[in-house]
Amino acid sequence: MNAKTVAFVLYPGLTPLDLVGPLQVMSGLETVETVLGVQPRHHVIVVAESLEAVPTDTPVRIAATSTIEEAPEPDVVLVPGGGAATLRQLANPVLLDFLREADRSAEVVASVCTGSLLLAGAGLLDGRRATTHWAYHRFLDRLGATYVPQRWVEDDQYLTGAGVSAGIDTALRLAARLTTDDLARTVQLAIEYDPQPPHGGIDWRGVDRDSFRPRVEGFAREALADHPVMLARLLE
Template structure:
């Protein structure tokens, strides 16, 4: 049987959270297929000048082999209150080999009740919110805790996806995927100096995004800001 890797779409997602990992898992052999899934097949806005559309719907896809949830900012927080989306993720996750997230997509997993008692990560600016969902926030590029795999911000999704290919098909397949996409990063200014990041200065922006995005969902807002 073909093993389906389902990437969840919703309005306002970050395109690279979706396209980066999808490009990696698309290198898997014919026994796997990577699809996108949403409420319907209409196009949705990302958080940049790009629109995307699903290849299948929640109603049509009920038993994926793996689920991957991309992140974003306002759109992701709104998705945390989308009960239809959350119900599909819960049901799909129950039978999936892996349920994964990229960046703030882990907040959606948390809202679906999938992170309770698990180690998890997300974008550094939102990491501490994971504790509000019963998770233990971890400062790592990606984190595997049983069937749940979470990645840090945006580009970390590619690293996580290479791990998924390794988990699904072995090291040779993962190394081939890395070669195919020529993933050999050399950022022009070197790595991030995390000791210089002003986390406190970013906190008010996080709170403002929460307040704006969840204005119509006071219970969830209170849970994340209490």
């Protein structure tokens, strides 16, 4: 049987870990499936508007393996997030049209961090439960979704992950959803994902989710200065 295509979306200015963490998980799944002879397999690609390397919000640059025109109907699509650069993509009709087209046939549509804002901006999360980076929760609600403060959230074919490092958890859930819990555990072992942060876990009871509101609204004004309708939608 032909391998199913898992397409990661690349665009300028995104947060690398949003992309690379889940990409490592899904590439690990592809390796495990090959070794074990699992069918159907999943083939991982990275898609963008062009094959040129793009900047990220760190010093590293990343290049895609395929253009979005070469992968119009992926079986799975995953959208990473970022800061102002991600908000800027809310006014990119090429990317939003690609997401709408992919949504018509994809088995799973997923996101990490503020990547869910792009899914919502494309109209895919209207009335659905979803998550995003905690500092951007108001934007997600204003784009038609219902923010849920969880590490990852599933609503039908949509799987959304919270901020940055949550992409690894989200991708492991995706791997289990596409195959089995046992295969996902094998991938977790292969990448030795056993988080033990030196300062312990986050006590979410003490986190003020609006504490970064002036900053993220500033990002929106910067990113969408030439798109007043979308800007007003985020800041209403």
